[in-house]
Amino acid sequence: MSPNSVIQIPKRLPLLCTHEGVLLPGSTMRISVDTPRNMQLVKSRLLKGTSLKSTIIGVIPNTRDPEHDSDELPSLHSIGTAGLAVQVVGSNWPKPHYTLLITGLCRFRVTQLIKERPFPLAEVEQLDKLEQYTDGDQTDSELGELSQRFYQAAVQLVGMLDMSVPVVAKLRRMLDSLPRETLPDVLASMIRTSNKEKLQVLDAVDLEERFKKALPLLTRQIDGLKLLQKTRKLRPDDDKRVLSIRKGGVFPGRQFSVEEEGEDDDDGDDTASLERKVKAASMPEAALRVCIKELKRLKKMPQSMPEYALTRNYLELMVDLPWNKSTTDCLDIRAARVLLDNDHYAMEKLKRRVLEYLAVRQLKSSLKGPILCFVGPPGVGKTSVGRSIARTLGREFYRIALGGVCDQSDIRGHRRTYVGSMPGRIINGLKTVAVNNPVFLLDEVDKLGKSLQGDPAAALLEVLDPEQNHSFTDHYLNVPFDLSQVLFIATANTTATIPPALLDRMEVLQVPGYTQEEKVEIAHRHLIPHQLEQHGLSPQLLQIPQDTTLDIIRKYTREAGVRSLERKIGAVCRAVAVKVAEGHKVSKEASLTEQHADRNTDRKEEDSGIAAPPDMPIVIDHIALKDILGPPLFEMEVSERLTLPGVAIGLAWTPMGGEIMFVEASRMEGEGQLTLTGQLGDVMKESAHLAISWLRSNAKTYNLTNGSTDPLEGTDIHLHFPAGSVTKDGPSAGVTIVTCLASLLSRRLVRSDVGMTGEITLRGLVLPVGGIKDKVLAAHRANLKRVIIPKRNEKDLEEIPAHVRADLDFVFASTLDDVLNAAFDGGFPSNVRQPQIASKL
Numbered sequence: 001m002s003p004n005s006v007i008q009i010p011k012r013l014p015l016l017c018t019h020e021g022v023l024l025p026g027s028t029m030r031i032s033v034d035t036p037r038n039m040q041l042v043k044s045r046l047l048k049g050t051s052l053k054s055t056i057i058g059v060i061p062n063t064r065d066p067e068h069d070s071d072e073l074p075s076l077h078s079i080g081t082a083g084l085a086v087q088v089v090g091s092n093w094p095k096p097h098y099t100l101l102i103t104g105l106c107r108f109r110v111t112q113l114i115k116e117r118p119f120p121l122a123e124v125e126q127l128d129k130l131e132q133y134t135d136g137d138q139t140d141s142e143l144g145e146l147s148q149r150f151y152q153a154a155v156q157l158v159g160m161l162d163m164s165v166p167v168v169a170k171l172r173r174m175l176d177s178l179p180r181e182t183l184p185d186v187l188a189s190m191i192r193t194s195n196k197e198k199l200q201v202l203d204a205v206d207l208e209e210r211f212k213k214a215l216p217l218l219t220r221q222i223d224g225l226k227l228l229q230k231t232r233k234l235r236p237d238d239d240k241r242v243l244s245i246r247k248g249g250v251f252p253g254r255q256f257s258v259e260e261e262g263e264d265d266d267d268g269d270d271t272a273s274l275e276r277k278v279k280a281a282s283m284p285e286a287a288l289r290v291c292i293k294e295l296k297r298l299k300k301m302p303q304s305m306p307e308y309a310l311t312r313n314y315l316e317l318m319v320d321l322p323w324n325k326s327t328t329d330c331l332d333i334r335a336a337r338v339l340l341d342n343d344h345y346a347m348e349k350l351k352r353r354v355l356e357y358l359a360v361r362q363l364k365s366s367l368k369g370p371i372l373c374f375v376g377p378p379g380v381g382k383t384s385v386g387r388s389i390a391r392t393l394g395r396e397f398y399r400i401a402l403g404g405v406c407d408q409s410d411i412r413g414h415r416r417t418y419v420g421s422m423p424g425r426i427i428n429g430l431k432t433v434a435v436n437n438p439v440f441l442l443d444e445v446d447k448l449g450k451s452l453q454g455d456p457a458a459a460l461l462e463v464l465d466p467e468q469n470h471s472f473t474d475h476y477l478n479v480p481f482d483l484s485q486v487l488f489i490a491t492a493n494t495t496a497t498i499p500p501a502l503l504d505r506m507e508v509l510q511v512p513g514y515t516q517e518e519k520v521e522i523a524h525r526h527l528i529p530h531q532l533e534q535h536g537l538s539p540q541l542l543q544i545p546q547d548t549t550l551d552i553i554r555k556y557t558r559e560a561g562v563r564s565l566e567r568k569i570g571a572v573c574r575a576v577a578v579k580v581a582e583g584h585k586v587s588k589e590a591s592l593t594e595q596h597a598d599r600n601t602d603r604k605e606e607d608s609g610i611a612a613p614p615d616m617p618i619v620i621d622h623i624a625l626k627d628i629l630g631p632p633l634f635e636m637e638v639s640e641r642l643t644l645p646g647v648a649i650g651l652a653w654t655p656m657g658g659e660i661m662f663v664e665a666s667r668m669e670g671e672g673q674l675t676l677t678g679q680l681g682d683v684m685k686e687s688a689h690l691a692i693s694w695l696r697s698n699a700k701t702y703n704l705t706n707g708s709t710d711p712l713e714g715t716d717i718h719l720h721f722p723a724g725s726v727t728k729d730g731p732s733a734g735v736t737i738v739t740c741l742a743s744l745l746s747r748r749l750v751r752s753d754v755g756m757t758g759e760i761t762l763r764g765l766v767l768p769v770g771g772i773k774d775k776v777l778a779a780h781r782a783n784l785k786r787v788i789i790p791k792r793n794e795k796d797l798e799e800i801p802a803h804v805r806a807d808l809d810f811v812f813a814s815t816l817d818d819v820l821n822a823a824f825d826g827g828f829p830s831n832v833r834q835p836q837i838a839s840k841l
Contacts, residue, residue: 008126009082009106013058014041015120016083016100017074022198023059023081025104025128026182027189031059034097037073041119042098046085055085058108058124061199073116079127079203082108104185107205127205146211147180153218154187160225165300181207184214191221271299274315282324287479291318314416317423318477322430326437326485330394331362343388344381345525346518349799350374350509354389369437369487371464373445373503375495376511377657377774379561382491383443385511389489390439398429403444408454411463413476423476426463426483437485445502446492457499464488464505493655512773513560513657515804516553516781523549527566535573542576543617544569551622555632558781560657560774568629575628576618642752646744648823650736651757651779651787652728653771658778660755662722663733663740670716678721681729688719690760691737694816695745698764702820702828704745711745732769734760735788738816739823750823755779756788764816772796780804788813788822 016031016038023029033042045054060080087101106128114121154175161168178186188201197217204210278291294311301308330336336358340351353372361367374382383399390397405411413424422428429440448457462468463483471480495503514522528544549569557564626632641647646665651658676688695702696710704711719737721728735758743750757775759767768790777800779787789796791812797805811822820828 009056009108009124010053011123012114012121013056013082013108013124014045015058015060015076015080015110015122016041017060017062017076017120019062022061022195022202023083023102023104024185024189024198024202025081025106026186028086028101028103029189031100031102032097033100034095037117037119039096039098042088042100044119046088046100056082056105057085057102058110058122059083059102059104060110061195061202073120076110076113076120076122077199079107079109079205080124081202082106082124082126107202143208143211146208146215147183150183150187150211150215150218151175151180153215153222154183157187157191157218157222157225160222160229184210187218188214191217193217271295274298274312274319277319278315281319281321283318284323284480287318287323287477290479291315310416310421314476317427317431320431320434321427321477321481322434322436323481325435327395327435329358329361329437330392331358333358333362336392339392340388343391344385345522346514347381347385347511350385350511353507353509354392358393368466368484371466371488371490371506373490373492373495373506373508374511375492375508377493377513377560377655379559379563380511380513381561382511383441386439386441386489386491389487393439393487395487396433396435396438397441398433398438399441399443400425400429401443402456403447404449405456406449406451406453408456408459409475411456411459413474415475416478421476424474426472427474427477427481430481430486436482437487439487439489442488442490444492445490446494446497457502460502461505464490464502510773512799513777514562515777515801516550517803518801519553519562519565520546520549522562523553523565523569527562527569531566531569531573535570535577537573537577537580540617541580542573542620544572544620548620548622548625551625552629554781555634556629558634560777572620572625572628576620579618642750645747645749646740648736648740648743648750649752649755649784650733651755651775652730652732653774658771658774658776660778660782660784661728661733661736663736664720664722665740665744666718666720667715667744668718669714672710672712672714673716675716675718676720677718678724679727680721681727683731684721684729684733687731687734687760688737690734690762691741692717693762694738694760694764695741699745702742702746704742717741717744730769731759731767732757732771734758735766735813735816735819739819742820742828743824746828748824748828751786751825753783753785754788754823755782755784755786756819756823758788758790758793758813758819760816766790766813766815766819768792773799776800776804776808780807785809786811786822788819790814 016033017035018031020031021029023031033039041057045057049055058080059082061077062074082105083102084105085100085102089099091097091099106126108124108126110122111125112123114123155172158168158172158175163169163172175183184201188198201210201213204213275295278288278295283291294315298308298311298315301311333355337351337355340354344351357367357370374385376382386399387397409424411424411426413427414421423431426440430436430438442460445460450457462472466484469483469486472483473480490506492498495508524546532538532542552568553565556568559565620628641662642649646667648663650661650663652661674688674692676685680688692712695704696712699705699709699711719740735756738760739750739756755775757769757772759769761767772789772793773796776787776797786809788811791814794812797810811818813819813822
C-alpha cells in the first residue's frame with residue numbers, strides 16, 4: 001500500500017478542552033465553547049486566522065466535572081485528536097458562547113505544554129498518517145483477519161436498517177469506499193458507546209489494538225439489536241424505527257452516525273400504532289388525506305428533529321378528535337320537564353325553549369344545534385341552566401370562559417409554523433369531551449376584548465353561524481371540522497357590548513331578575529339545603545322560616561340574582577355551626593339573641609371537647625338574624641327621601657338588574673342656569689334640558705310662573721342624581737326629571753310610593769323604553785305601589801309574574817300630563833286642559 005500524498009499537522013497546536021464527548025479521527029462533532037480559555041482560542045485563532053493551518057486545533061477530552069468552575073487548567077489527557085474547524089456559530093443566549101463543527105483528522109500526543117494563557121498551546125507529535133489509500137492486500141495476516149471481521153460486522157449492522165432510506169443506502173456505499181484502517185474510529189463514533197469506551201479507542205495507537213477495542217463494541221450493538229427485534233417481532237420495514245440516523249461528517253468523505261435507542265424505549269412501533277388509529281378514526285376524506293401525508297413525512301423523519309414531535313402531536317390530536325362520535329339525545333319531554341323543574345325554579349322562557357328543541361328533534365333527527373344567548377344580571381343562574389340543559393339532553397358539557405380574551409387564536413388556534421402552537425379552545429374542548437355534539441357554554445361573551453392579536457368576537461362569527469360552522473377550520477388543524485351538531489349557549493350581562501354581527505347570529509333569551517317570592521322559593525328549594533350540606537348541618541339542627549328568609553332578602557340583599565342571598569344564608573349556617581360545635585343546647589322557642597345577652601352571666605363550661613348536638617333545632621327568627629348579620633343594610637324607607645319638594649323616584653336598568661334611582665333638585669337665586677351632577681352621560685343631560693324647556697314652555701298652563709313669565713327668571717336650578725360614583729346615561733329618566741322639577745317649582749311633594757320611567761319629547765309625549773320587567777321588579781323590591789310606564793310598553797307587562805302585577809298599580813302614560821296627574825296626590829291640574837291632539841304629536 002503506497003500513499004499518494006501525506007498531510008502533516010502543525011507541530012504546535014492550540015488545545016481545546018471539551019467535556020461533551022470524545023472526538024475520534026474520521027468523525028464530526030459539534031462542541032459548545034463557553035469557558036474563558038476556549039472562547040479566547042476561538043476569537044484568536046478561528047475567527048482571525050486566514051490560513052488553513054489556523055483552522056486546525058487539538059481537541060483534548062476533559063474528564064473533570066463540567067460543573068466544576070476553576071481558573072486552573074485541568075490535567076490534560078496525553079492523547080487527543082487534531083480537528084479541522086468546519087463551522088463556527090456564535091450566540092448571546094442564554095449567555096455568550098460559540099458552537100464549533102469539528103471534523104477529526106488524526107491522533108496526536110502532547111509532548112510539551114508551551115503556555116496556558118490566554119489559551120493552551122502545546123508541542124505535539126502526530127501519531128496517525130493522513131493518507132489516501134488505494135485498494136491493496138494486508139501484509140499482516142492477523143491484522144487482515146481482524147479488519148475483515150470488523151468490516152463484515154459493520155456491513156451486518158447497516159444491513160439491519162431499512163435500505164430504502166437514502167441515508168442508510170449512502171452509509172452502506174461508504175463502507176465499501178472507506179479504507180479498512182479508518183473503520184474502527186468511524187464505527188465507534190457511530191454506535192452507542194460511553195465516553196470511557198471511546199477514550200479507550202482513542203488511546204489505541206496501534207492499529208491491531210484499535211480493532212480489538214472496537215470489535216466488541218460493534219458486536220454488542222448487533223446482539224442488542226437482534227434481541228430488540230426478536231422481542232418486538234418487528235417487520236423488516238420497521239427496523240428503521242429502532243435506530244435513529246443523524247447526519248454527520250467523515251474524513252475524507254462524509255459519514256452518518258447511527259445511535260441505537262434504549263431497550264426501554266417503546267417508540268419503535270408507535271408509528272404503526274398511530275397509523276392504525278388514523279385509519280380507525282372515521283375521519284372525513286380531506287382530514288384523512290392530510291393525516292396520511294403527515295404519516296409518510298413522520299416515517300422518513302429522524303426522531304431527533306424538532307419537527308418530529310410537532311408532527312406527532314398533530315397526528316395524535318387528529319386521532320383524538322371525535323370526528324364521528326356522538327351521544328344519543330334523551331328525547332323524553334316529560335322527563336326533561338321534570339328534570340328542569342327540579343333544577344331551577346321559574347325561568348319558564350328558557351325551559352320552554354329547551355322543550356321546543358327536544359320536540360323538534362323528535363320530528364327531525366338531523367336538526368342543527370341552536371345557538372342561544374342568555375342575557376341577564378349576575379347570579380340569576382345562566383351558567384347553571386346551561387349545565388342542566390346538557391344533563392337533560394344526556395350530552396357532555398364544556399364551559400369556555402371568554403371574559404378578558406383578546407386574541408383570536410384562543411378561538412381559531414395558532415398556525416403550526418409558530419413555536420408552541422396549539423389548537424383553539426373550541427377544538428380543545430371537543431378533544432376533552434370526546435363527542436361531536438356536546439353543549440358548549442360560551443361564558444361572558446359580552447366581555448371579549450380586542451388587541452393587536454385580532455378580534456376574538458370576529459373569530460366567533462364562523463363558530464356561531466349555522467350556515468358556516470359545519471366546516472369550521474381551526475388554524476392548527478387546517479382541515480374543516482363539523483360543529484353543526486354542537487349546542488352553543490352564550491351568556492352575557494348586557495347586549496350593548498356585543499358586536500351587532502355576532503348578536504345577529506344568536507337567539508337572545510332575556511333572563512331577568514327574580515321576584516321576592518321567587519327568591520324565597522329558590523332559597524328553600526336549593527340554597528338552604530345546599531348550605532346545610534356544605535356546613536355539616538341538617539334540618540334537625542337548623543331551621544330558617546320563610547319569614548326570616550324574606551327579611552334576609554329585603555334587609556340584607558338588594559340584587560337581581562341570589563348570590564348575596566346564598567352568602568348570607570352561609571353566614572347564618574356558620575354561626576349555628578359554632579354553637580353546635582360548642583355544645584350549646586337551645587330550646588325551639590329560644591333565639592340566638594337571648595343566648596348572646598345571657599352568655600356573660602350564666603355560661604357553663606363544658607367538660608368534654610365537643611358536646612352532642614342540641615336536642616331541638618335552632619330556629620332563626622328576626623332577632624337572631626340581627627345578632628348574626630348585624631344591622632339591616634337596606635332599612636331606609638323610600639318615604640324618608642321624599643319629605644321635601646323636588647325629589648322623585650325613577651326606575652333604571654343596569655347590567656346587574658333593575659334599580660330605583662332618586663332624582664333631586666334645588667333652586668337658588670341666580671341667572672337661570674341649570675347645573676347637572678352625578679356622572680351623567682350625554683343622553684341624560686339632553687333629557688334634563690328637554691325637561692326644562694318643556695316646563696318653561698308650559699309654565700302658565702301648570703301655574704309654575706309665580707307672577708313672572710319665566711319660572712327660572714332670577715333662579716338657578718341644580719339637578720343631582722345620587723350615587724355620584726356610578727356613571728348614568730339613557731333616555732328613560734326624562735319623565736322623572738320633569739316630575740322632580742315640577743315638584744320643585746310648584747312646591748308640592750311627589751307621592752313616596754310612585755316610581756316612573758319613560759323618554760320624553762319636546763312636545764310632551766312619553767316614548768317607550770326597554771328593561772321594563774327589570775324595572776318593575778326593582779319597584780316591587782322597594783315596596784313601591786304605583787309604577788308609571790309609557791303606554792306603548794303595556795305589552796311588556798305580560799312577562800311579569802301575576803302576583804307582582806297584582807301588588808302594583810300601573811299607570812300607562814302617553815303624555816307628560818298623564819305622568820304629572822299620577823305622580824301627585826290629587827293630580828297636577830292645569831289651568832287649561834291640553835287638547836287631545838297634543839298626545840298624538
